[in-house]
Amino acid sequence: MADHSKKLHIAMFPWLAFGHLIPFLELGKLIAQKGHRISFISTPRNIERLPKIPSNLAPSITFVKLPLPHVENLPENAEATMDVPYHIIPYLKKAHDGLQQPLSHFLETSAPDWIIHDFAPHWLPPIATKLGISRAFFSIFKASSLCFFGPSKSSVTEAHEPRTEPKDFTVPPKWVPFPTKIAYRLFEAKKIFESFEENASGVSDWFRLLTIYLGADALAVKTCTEIEGEWMKLLGELHDIVPVIPVGLLPPSTQEIGDNNKDSTWGTIGEWLDKQEKGSVVYIALGSETQPTQQDFTELALGLEQSGLPFFWALRKRSGSVGGDSVELPEGFVERTQGRGVVWTDWAPQLRILAHESVGGFLTHCGWSSVTEALQFGRALIMLPFLTDTGLIARFLEEKEAGVEVPRNEENGSFTRESVAETLRLVVKDVEGKIYRDNAKEMATIFGDMNLQSTYIDKFVELLENRRRVREG
Incomplete structure (x- = not known):
């Protein structure tokens, strides 16, 4: 002191x-x-x-x-x-x-x-x-x-x-x-x-x-x-x-994970995560600043559905956003993925979720703070950058082989549901993706120290x- x-x-x-x-x-x-x-x-x-x-x-x-x-x-x-x-x-x-x-x-x-x-x-x-x-x-x-x-x-x-x-x-x-x-x-x-x-x-x-x-x-x-x-x-x-x-x-200090126990939302989330296989769940959160177009949002949702993986999607509406067009999930998405996935529209305790052993990958917009939280727990990354330097962060982490970026059109940045599904499966499940899972765990020895x-x-x-x-x- x-x-x-x-x-x-x-x-x-x-x-x-x-x-x-x-x-x-x-x-x-x-x-x-x-x-x-x-x-x-x-x-x-x-x-x-x-x-x-x-x-x-x-x-x-x-x-x-x-x-x-x-x-x-x-x-x-x-x-x-x-x-x-x-x-x-x-x-x-x-x-x-x-x-x-x-x-x-x-x-x-x-x-x-x-x-x-x-x-x-x-x-x-x-x-x-x-x-x-x-x-x-x-x-x-x-x-x-x-x-x-x-x-x-x-x-x-x-x-x-x-x-x-x-x-x-x-x-x-x-x-x-x-x-x-x-x-x-x-x-x-x-x-x-x-x-x-x-x-x-x-x-x-x-x-x-x-x-x-x-x-x-x-x-x-x-x-x-x-x-x-x-x-x-x-x-x-x-x-x-x-x-x-x-x-x-x-x-963030691990003490803050403990603090989330006081939060009533954790009971429901934790209960669902406890039922999933270790390392099987994709956690999705695109940060509070990201504003995907309806087309991007639709392809992301359908790619998630097509991947067949269990998922937890923290989809909080932008608080008090003025003049921004809100995006909608594809018709029938929630019904078709019920049981396999959760779309959570309230505040979600991100740190607590990432710390849970059932989470096998994090689909992220590549904000440096979000990436830090994921690698603190050794979670491999599926990267979908949108703003400022997030594209540079994605390339940096690809060089470190801690995750894979969803392939996109160079001219306009569009991507397909197929590319989302393939990248998700590669990073979370496929044998060829083991290198990303291993490297992310290795990085936890620095990010989590x-x-x-x-x-x-x-x-x-x-x-x-x-x-x-x-x-x-």
């Missing part, structure tokens, strides 16, 4: 997406465990939707609610990416930029030692610098994804041809000095290319990221060297203006403490 007189006050300011909020909260809890004080800053509705803090940490973590300014085209009560369709997200970024003044006021009156922030607030570094507050950019994107996006110094990019069209993103960048297949498919590259162009928020996502890189005192990454050693080394070279430090994979992951937090907290000593000295 930290010496009480040396207790740090750390503000945390994640982007308005639960794929960001949750890892930030996890990191905040781990720093609080070391005896430091956390101010976790977000909007009122997002804070209300976060998981409860363990009682022993509650005195060390304060939630700071900053109301989101009203912005034209942003529906009322929309405070996170899960609340809006994809094309509305730039307006959410515009509203987020409107938090500049209230956040400045909080920093001025609270004087934290550090602010750990996300990629979005490009206006934050000069404010924090003026107030003498140290800045750490915490990236929920892993090292290989950050390397793919590019360096923060122009000398590296000037040495290579600039990426001026989507197809340039379908090959590994020239600054990667070792062999890799990590790159975007053409249909993904077209979408990613948009992040380099100015959007309705007034700036591009790339501008935000670059400004944040250049204004940070440290770059913290949700990864570990046992998984991404060569990528971390390269990331340090691409951003040699600041210390680049892994904070570990932030796997709490002591190893804890050493990364120790080193990160040491960096935070040292910075203050240097300032005071």
Whole structure:
């Protein structure tokens, strides 16, 4: 624990997406465990939707609610990416930029030692610098994804041809000095290319990221060297203006699995899983941000049906989504798969489900936090990425042979029920898929090693403490 007189006050300011909020909260809890004080800053509705803090940490973590300014085209009560369709997200970024003044006021009156922030607030570094507050950019994107996006110094990019069209993103960048297949498919590259162009928020996502890189005192990454050693080394070279430090994979503590026992939904789910053969069930969850088209959704459902495998599908409707078209299961799907599969439309205790021995594979959108939870328990992956860097994560895990991506059309990203069924059977059941099941189990020795992951937090907290000593000295 930290010496009480040396207790740090750390503000945390994640982007308005639960794929960001949750890892930030996890990191905040781990720093609080070391005896430091956390101010976790977000909007009122997002804070209300976060998981409860363990009682022993509650005195060390304060939630700071900053109301989101009203912005034209942003529906009322929309405070996170899960609340809006994809094309509305730039307006959410515009509203987020409107938090500049209230956040400045909080920093001025609270004087934290550090602010750990996300990629979005490009206006934050000069404010924090003026107030003498140290800045750490915490990236929920892993090292290989950050390397793919590019360096923060122009000398590296000037040495290579600039990426001026989507197809340039379908090959590994020239600054990667070792062999890799990590790159975007053409249909993904077209979408990613948009992040380099100015959007309705007034700036591009790339501008935000670059400004944040250049204004940070440290770059913290949700990864570990046992998984991404060569990528971390390269990331340090691409951003040699600041210390680049892994904070570990932030796997949720197994104590949280126990906490789910108190949850009444577990009784029904656990009872059903207990009746299934060991390693036979496919668990399906596409995350809170993913918005598949009706065609994708239909092919996925029919592929699941065609696979003949038992399944548990966590199909929670996007909470309070405004203006997004809801998708429907194919007619008769639930009746035809009754007994063999469960379609669960309420909140599902994902960690508890993945920990159950009857689960043999996880059909995932490849969000880095979801993947971490699955590999913590050695579950092989059936990968169906949709957003931002999830395609790069899928290629990374294919290189590690911890799972297989559902084959798709390069041009438009479409896939068939047959390809879903074949990939599911390969990863969960077929003899040829044993390598993926074995490798996923092997990766659990890293992803599930709490002591190893804890050493990364120790080193990160040491960096935070040292910075203050240097300032005071």
